[in-house]
Amino acid sequence: MNSGNPGENPGGTPRPAVAPAIELRGATKVFRTPSGADHTAVRDLDLTVAQGEFVAVVGPTGCGKSTTLTLVSGLEEPTEGEVLVGGEPVTGIRPEVGFVFQQDAVFPWRTVLSNVMAGPRFRGVPKTEARERARDWLGRVGLAAFEDRYPHQLSGGQRKRVALAQTFVGDPEILLMDEPFSALDVQTRALMSDELLELWGGSRPDGRAASVVFVTHDLEEAIALADKVVVMTAGPATVKEIFPIDLPRPRSVEAVRLEPRFIEIYREIWSSLGEEVRITRERGAAHVA
Numbered sequence: 001m002n003s004g005n006p007g008e009n010p011g012g013t014p015r016p017a018v019a020p021a022i023e024l025r026g027a028t029k030v031f032r033t034p035s036g037a038d039h040t041a042v043r044d045l046d047l048t049v050a051q052g053e054f055v056a057v058v059g060p061t062g063c064g065k066s067t068t069l070t071l072v073s074g075l076e077e078p079t080e081g082e083v084l085v086g087g088e089p090v091t092g093i094r095p096e097v098g099f100v101f102q103q104d105a106v107f108p109w110r111t112v113l114s115n116v117m118a119g120p121r122f123r124g125v126p127k128t129e130a131r132e133r134a135r136d137w138l139g140r141v142g143l144a145a146f147e148d149r150y151p152h153q154l155s156g157g158q159r160k161r162v163a164l165a166q167t168f169v170g171d172p173e174i175l176l177m178d179e180p181f182s183a184l185d186v187q188t189r190a191l192m193s194d195e196l197l198e199l200w201g202g203s204r205p206d207g208r209a210a211s212v213v214f215v216t217h218d219l220e221e222a223i224a225l226a227d228k229v230v231v232m233t234a235g236p237a238t239v240k241e242i243f244p245i246d247l248p249r250p251r252s253v254e255a256v257r258l259e260p261r262f263i264e265i266y267r268e269i270w271s272s273l274g275e276e277v278r279i280t281r282e283r284g285a286a287h288v289a
């Protein structure tokens, strides 16, 4: 991991012993649309994710949440500002960053085992070791008996487990998740959230948890999972408010939702988020009118 060195910079400014996992400083992203106009998706965004922290990002539809993730992933460069991972500027896609998206990134023509082995194999891990690691992760996500199946022979929840095994097998230091469970039914979704928390806790071989940025439309999901919830403004996205979530861990996603403190936090965050959702709706209505 590219953590900052303890001690002093050459300039004499004290550095923190460990650099944050992710830092966006004044990040702005302007896209050129097909009609040639400029569209600002993210504006002047400041966000810090500490090592091992689980951060959920919520905001109205189309506000710029996914774009924020693409800046951290290195898939896109900021038009202005800085994006740092482990204290270093992001210059491209990095092996220590894992992704899970709404759509599963599985190869339909490969078996479950072969899908989970693919990442390590691409990174040059010998076949026997890659197979061993893949089997270990398939066991942890409860799919040991399914390694010979093809993706179309699995349920949505099982395919999502394959996606999690595929991601965690790469020992990611940083995990970027863009509405990973939104295509699942409500029960499977809760189950997957619990499994994610369990995997996250013991995800790294050195025992440290990965640092997570989890984008979701579901405020309940955000609160149940995260250490802090970031509310984005109506587009262009910038950070509106950050809410620390002081619910104890380990958490069971279903049980924690019933706690009075959970409901209190939900109300607090919704009063901030709801306003942005309303602004977005009104803009949409103005376009239709």
Ligand SMILES: Nc1ncnc2c1ncn2[C@@H]1O[C@H](COP(=O)(O)OP(=O)(O)OP(=O)(O)O)[C@@H](O)[C@H]1O
Binding pocket: 031, 032, 033, 039, 040, 041, 059, 060, 061, 062, 063, 064, 065, 066, 067, 068, 235
């Ligand atoms: N490559 C691109 N070129 C032009 N505009 C883009 C591009 N990617 C995203 N946008 C625009 O930037 C804005 C933010 O998009 P983004 O996908 O980041 O939003 P989001 O908050 O993730 O949306 P949702 O909640 O609906 O998933 C949108 O208006 C979108 O149309």
